[in-house]
Amino acid sequence: MLLAYSWVLVACFLCFQYNREKQYKAELLDGQLQIYNAHLIDALANDTLDFSKVEKQMPLAGMRVSVIGSDGTLLFDNTLDKLPGQNHLGRHEIAEAMVRGHGYTVRRHSAVNDQTYFYSATKNGDIIVRSAVPYSLTLQEVLNADSSFLWFMLVVTLVMSVAGYFATLKIGRTITRLNRFAERAERGERIYYEDAFPHDELGSISHHIVRLYAQLQQTMNERNREHSLALHEQQEKTRIKKQLTNNINHELKTPVAAIKICLETLTNHPNLSENQQRELLRQCNEHNERLINLLNDVASITRMDDGAANIEKADINLAELVRHVVSTVKTDMHISLSLPEIMPINGNRSFLDSIFRNLIDNAINYSGGSQITIVLESDTAKYYTISVADNGSGISPEHLDRIFERFYRVDKGRSRTIGGTGLGLSIVRNAIQLHGGSIQASNVVSGGLKFVFTLAKH
Numbered sequence: 001m002l003l004a005y006s007w008v009l010v011a012c013f014l015c016f017q018y019n020r021e022k023q024y025k026a027e028l029l030d031g032q033l034q035i036y037n038a039h040l041i042d043a044l045a046n047d048t049l050d051f052s053k054v055e056k057q058m059p060l061a062g063m064r065v066s067v068i069g070s071d072g073t074l075l076f077d078n079t080l081d082k083l084p085g086q087n088h089l090g091r092h093e094i095a096e097a098m099v100r101g102h103g104y105t106v107r108r109h110s111a112v113n114d115q116t117y118f119y120s121a122t123k124n125g126d127i128i129v130r131s132a133v134p135y136s137l138t139l140q141e142v143l144n145a146d147s148s149f150l151w152f153m154l155v156v157t158l159v160m161s162v163a164g165y166f167a168t169l170k171i172g173r174t175i176t177r178l179n180r181f182a183e184r185a186e187r188g189e190r191i192y193y194e195d196a197f198p199h200d201e202l203g204s205i206s207h208h209i210v211r212l213y214a215q216l217q218q219t220m221n222e223r224n225r226e227h228s229l230a231l232h233e234q235q236e237k238t239r240i241k242k243q244l245t246n247n248i249n250h251e252l253k254t255p256v257a258a259i260k261i262c263l264e265t266l267t268n269h270p271n272l273s274e275n276q277q278r279e280l281l282r283q284c285n286e287h288n289e290r291l292i293n294l295l296n297d298v299a300s301i302t303r304m305d306d307g308a309a310n311i312e313k314a315d316i317n318l319a320e321l322v323r324h325v326v327s328t329v330k331t332d333m334h335i336s337l338s339l340p341e342i343m344p345i346n347g348n349r350s351f352l353d354s355i356f357r358n359l360i361d362n363a364i365n366y367s368g369g370s371q372i373t374i375v376l377e378s379d380t381a382k383y384y385t386i387s388v389a390d391n392g393s394g395i396s397p398e399h400l401d402r403i404f405e406r407f408y409r410v411d412k413g414r415s416r417t418i419g420g421t422g423l424g425l426s427i428v429r430n431a432i433q434l435h436g437g438s439i440q441a442s443n444v445v446s447g448g449l450k451f452v453f454t455l456a457k458h
């Protein structure tokens with residue numbers, strides 16, 4: 001398009017220039033003839049013009065000189081012996097001279113003497129003097145425009161076209177790339193930012209557009225991913241909450257039913273012996289304890305589910321907290337502590353307390369061993385790694401991964417009798433996670449169960 005446009009422009013310019021030059025040359029010749037006409041007019045006015053000598057004094061050979069009256073009649077013509085009676089006012093150069101004082105015709109065939117001439121006419125008062133040069137091949141060449149100019153312009157245009165073609169080719173490539181990018185963006189394909197555009201202005205703009213788009217796409221993808229993750233998390237939370245509610249219902253039924261039976265028996269059988277009544281009240285109390293434990297554990301779990309943001313943390317000496325828990329536990333087992341005097345941690349006192357209390361209570365209730373060992377395994381800038389182990393029976397490997405699940409019990413009967421809710425280890429794991437750590441359980445080779453967990457100091 002651009003090339004065609006340039007060529008049309010150059011063609012128009014050349015056409016105009018060509019005609020302009022032809023006109024200029026004709027005017028140049030006309031100018032010279034006008035001077036000659038003026039000379040003849042002067043001679044006529046001074047009455048010094050000798051018509052018989054006109055031919056001899058002509059500046060060019062074969063010239064025709066005519067004198068025409070203002071009514072159009074031919075008064076003198078050096079090429080004619082007999083003057084024709086034709087009116088000459090219709091001749092172009094004469095008509096022009098009548099209006100403007102002078103005029104010329106580049107080429108006209110004269111029927112009177114059967115010759116083609118270049119005419120130039122000048123009017124002065126009542127007469128018009130007209131001189132004419134035969135339109136020969138030489139004159140035609142003189143009057144023609146200079147063709148070297150045309151060739152020069154043609155070569156220049158050609159060179160500029162080739163240069164322009166290569167210059168636009170570069171721009172074209174950038175535009176093609178940009179177009180391909182737009183198509184891919186429209187199809188929703190993933191756009192990766194690549195430095196593949198030429199280092200010119202258009203390339204730089206394209207480069208910025210693609211980079212901006214790639215960044216936008218990445219941000220949107222990340223937002224979508226985060227959104228779906230949040231959605232998944234939300235769904236998971238709802239599912240767990242529902243499961244918890246179902247489990248709580250189930251867990252509540254047994255103690256509530258047992259309390260009901262005890263109370264009904266007491267009410268319906270007033271004649272029971274004092275021992276029997278005491279036994280029923282003891283059972284009532286035991287089930288009530290279970291209910292309280294369950295409600296406490298559920299409260300803890302719910303608090304933890306609400307998230308870390310709602311949990312208050314303070315600077316605590318963990319070693320002192322563990323020693324305090326150990327001192328309040330009633331057991332025949334020997335508890336050995338291998339902790340430094342001071343273990344600073346920023347944490348929640350009640351949750352840290354329940355971690356150690358649950359692990360120690362479990363070892364007492366389920367291990368059947370005689371020894372509990374609490375050791376600080378490692379102390380790095382960020383974490384404490386602590387182990388709580390017993391020397392009891394341990395648990396079969398298939399249960400190891402599941403004991404942290406809510407309401408999961410290895411030995412259901414024993415757990416219930418002891419007053420366990422099946423939530424203890426789940427609370428432990430949640431509390432550890434809220435302190436930036438994790439927990440694993442494994443069986444000790446020499447016997448017993450060992451829990452190893454980390455706690456972030458801050």
Ligand code: ADP
Pocket residue numbers: 358362363364366367390392393394395403404408409410411415419420421422423424425426449
């Ligand atoms: P609960 O609240 O009923 O005590 P937990 O979640 O604390 O339940 O424990 C889950 C199960 O893991 C228990 O039912 C018990 O069978 C088993 N368990 C926990 N700690 C030990 C241990 N030290 N030795 C043997 N078994 C254990």
